[in-house]
Amino acid sequence: MFSTIVSPRFGDIDGLGHVNNTVLPVWFEIGRNPIFRLFSPDLDLSPDVWHLILVRTEFDFLRQMYFRSDVEIRTFITKIGNSSFTVGHEAWQDGELKVRGQAVLVYYDFKLQKAIPLPDSIRDTLKAHMLPAMDTTEMDTDSPCSI
Structure with missing residues (x-):
């Protein structure tokens, strides 16, 4: 697992003083930099x-x-396929899980314009960073933001 600290900027905040949901894709991408x-x-x-x-x-x-x-x-990493893998993300603030998510990335040949198999060396490296996949079917019912 990789850990990255992000300090919310003034521009990340909405009119109610909350971190705007639109910044999470950017923060999770920052979190993927070690994977990249x-x-x-x-x-x-x-x-x-x-x-x-x-x-x-x-x-x-x-x-x-x-x-x-x-x-x-x-x-x-939560899953490794033939030419793709799934990255899990969590955003924690003040000791609480606030946002969780995932991203699927494909190993791709831009010249051939198609997915290609992950090399074994990369696959082995990704396996070293695997954690169990998160269960997104059950939401925390005690959360004020539960869906």
Whole structure:
């Protein structure tokens, strides 16, 4: 698991003083940077080196987040397929899980314009960062933001 600390900026806050839900995709992407570095340590985005595309994201907003308190973004792998893998994310503030989500990334050849199998070396590296998949079917009913 990787951990990244994000400090909410003034511009991340809505009129009610909450962290706006629109910033979570950006924060979770920041949390994926260590995963990206497993594929390209210097984050070289040239098509010969970079082989990742984002094909799906989802978020469960469990509790409100506020300004003036750092947020820990936890990032881990939950599933590895033939040419794709799923990244789990959690946003924690003041010791509470506030948002959880996941992203599916595909190993992609930009020249051929198609998905290609994950190399065994990358697959092994990803396995070292695996945690169990989160269960998004049961929401926390004690949360004021429960769906």
